[in-house]
Amino acid sequence: MQVITIEFLIFLPLVALVYYLIPGKIRYIWLLVASYFFYMSASPVCALFLVTSTMTTYAAGLLLQKKRRKSVLVCCLLINLGILGVFKYADFACGTAAGILSVFHVQMTDPGIKLLLPVGISFYMFQALGYVIDVYRGDITAEVNPFRYALFVSFFPEVMSGPIERAGHMLPQFREPAAFDPDHVRDGLLRMMWGYFLKMVLADRIAILVNTVYADPEKYPGTVLLVATILYTFQIYCDFAGYTNIAVGAAGVMGIQVMENFDCPYLAGSIADFWRRWHISLSGWFRDYLYFPLGGNRKGLVRKYINIMIVFMVSGLWHGADWTFVLWGGLHGLYQIIGKLLMPVRNFMVKAFHVNRNSFSHRLLKILCTFSLVSFAWIFFRAEDINTALYVAGHLWHFQPWVLTDGTLYGLGLDAAGFNLMLGCLAVLIAADLCHFHGLKISEKITAQGIWLRWLIYIAAVMFILVCGIWGPGYDETGFIYYQF
Numbered sequence: 001m002q003v004i005t006i007e008f009l010i011f012l013p014l015v016a017l018v019y020y021l022i023p024g025k026i027r028y029i030w031l032l033v034a035s036y037f038f039y040m041s042a043s044p045v046c047a048l049f050l051v052t053s054t055m056t057t058y059a060a061g062l063l064l065q066k067k068r069r070k071s072v073l074v075c076c077l078l079i080n081l082g083i084l085g086v087f088k089y090a091d092f093a094c095g096t097a098a099g100i101l102s103v104f105h106v107q108m109t110d111p112g113i114k115l116l117l118p119v120g121i122s123f124y125m126f127q128a129l130g131y132v133i134d135v136y137r138g139d140i141t142a143e144v145n146p147f148r149y150a151l152f153v154s155f156f157p158e159v160m161s162g163p164i165e166r167a168g169h170m171l172p173q174f175r176e177p178a179a180f181d182p183d184h185v186r187d188g189l190l191r192m193m194w195g196y197f198l199k200m201v202l203a204d205r206i207a208i209l210v211n212t213v214y215a216d217p218e219k220y221p222g223t224v225l226l227v228a229t230i231l232y233t234f235q236i237y238c239d240f241a242g243y244t245n246i247a248v249g250a251a252g253v254m255g256i257q258v259m260e261n262f263d264c265p266y267l268a269g270s271i272a273d274f275w276r277r278w279h280i281s282l283s284g285w286f287r288d289y290l291y292f293p294l295g296g297n298r299k300g301l302v303r304k305y306i307n308i309m310i311v312f313m314v315s316g317l318w319h320g321a322d323w324t325f326v327l328w329g330g331l332h333g334l335y336q337i338i339g340k341l342l343m344p345v346r347n348f349m350v351k352a353f354h355v356n357r358n359s360f361s362h363r364l365l366k367i368l369c370t371f372s373l374v375s376f377a378w379i380f381f382r383a384e385d386i387n388t389a390l391y392v393a394g395h396l397w398h399f400q401p402w403v404l405t406d407g408t409l410y411g412l413g414l415d416a417a418g419f420n421l422m423l424g425c426l427a428v429l430i431a432a433d434l435c436h437f438h439g440l441k442i443s444e445k446i447t448a449q450g451i452w453l454r455w456l457i458y459i460a461a462v463m464f465i466l467v468c469g470i471w472g473p474g475y476d477e478t479g480f481i482y483y484q485f
Contacts, residue, residue, distance in 0.1 A: 001041040003246045016253050020180045028148050028174045038156035046118035053080055054153045057128040058146055061135045065142035073136045080125050088117055092321035120160040126285055128153050131167040133289055140168045148174050157247040163261040163281035178255030190443050191249030193461055199242030200469030205422050206235040208413040217391055222398030232382050233375040239481045264433045269366035271335040274374055286311050309333040324389055328380040335373055
């Protein structure tokens with residue numbers, strides 16, 4: 001079962017109904033059963049890995065609560081990261097080894113291992129390991145109830161693709177569940193509706209064009225490559241933010257608050273600001289559990305830059321077992337280092353030319369520069385291999401402006417109506433992010449209206465998603481980009 005299915009739209013109301021009808025002290029048991037049913041419906045065999053990660057980290061938490069021994073922490077990390085490494089990176093390691101050996105004219109006949117990659121393993125394993133590290137540090141006390149802890153690791157809205165939550169935030173909500181509140185249900189459903197719009201109307205429509213171009217980029221001129229790359233920048237945002245909104249909304253229906261994972265990332269004024277707004281839960285995880293333990297910025301400037309590169313290259317590898325992802329992460333690390341090195345020059349230019357950093361023009365320039373750098377890096381994230389990525393990166397500068405108006409863009413998988421609908425929906429997304437960026441919550445404005453207008457908006461939004469969304473026969477409901485991570 002995936003969140004973009006009719007089954008899920010039946011499953012969630014049933015879970016929520018029973019959740020509110022049963023006594024509060026046993027609600028976590030019901031959620032645990034529902035969560036394992038949800039996960040096993042997508043991948044029954046992979047539940048063994050979920051159980052293994054849950055049991056090892058639960059046991060480690062109890063042992064660390066009695067005595068904080070580094071050996072317990074190390075053993076737990078080795079077991080879980082070992083499982084992650086074998087099933088996610090063994091094939092990558094073998095392929096890399098084969099490539100290195102081929103330089104010395106040594107051939108490996110079949111280096112690929114092709115192991116099953118458990119669904120959501122990178123997400124729930126990082127969540128569980130974060131809990132163990134927090135217990136080791138003394139930031140939280142170990143959870144004694146094994147079922148409540150198992151729910152923390154497997155909570156169904158977030159088990160597939162996050163957000164990567166913290167135990168200190170989620171476990172108290174499972175111990176003392178919120179009472180039924182119709183406002184929570186309404187707000188959760190509105191969040192889910194926005195998530196379905198982002199995924200079904202925007203992300204999956206953009207994907208048709210992007211997939212067409214990136215399947216054979218040599219067929220297309222540089223302008224088309226540029227358009228496809230910019231559109232992929234929006235596709236991955238709509239795809240991942242769409243899932244996150246559905247997850248946050250589904251939890252909200254039951255009065256459970258899940259952390260935000262996005263905060264208008266493409267309105268960031270720098271790469272550092274972008275990473276404070278993009279995949280916030282993962283950025284925070286790497287900051288707290290990798291960057292700071294490496295020394296952060298406490299051991300000199302050179303060590304700080306090395307730590308930044310380590311974090312971003314590991315982040316790239318977390319996203320996928322391929323050198324394209326490592327290069328993507330490395331680019332973001334370089335962006336940050338270059339930005340910090342050029343800070344004195346930028347400060348000098350601002351002072352010399354009397355630039356007002358708070359002016360609209362200056363802020364817009366920073367946003368456009370950041371967006372351009374992020375879009376360029378996404379090439380390596382999207383491309384199937386390094387050669388394809390380098391081809392796209394090298395040819396998108398061959399700009400042919402007439403391609404934008406001669407109808408070429410209507411022959412890339414979307415007809416004129418579909419392409420123009422995509423542009424209109426992108427305008428809606430940008431407007432919504434601008435409102436959020438400036439503190440204007442559209443959902444609050446809608447719910448403040450009279451009942452007839454509210455319901456007219458609700459019904460119109462549902463009908464628009466049903467009519468304009470990509471779904472039906474042949475649709476791949478498992479196609480969230482971040483499911484593969």
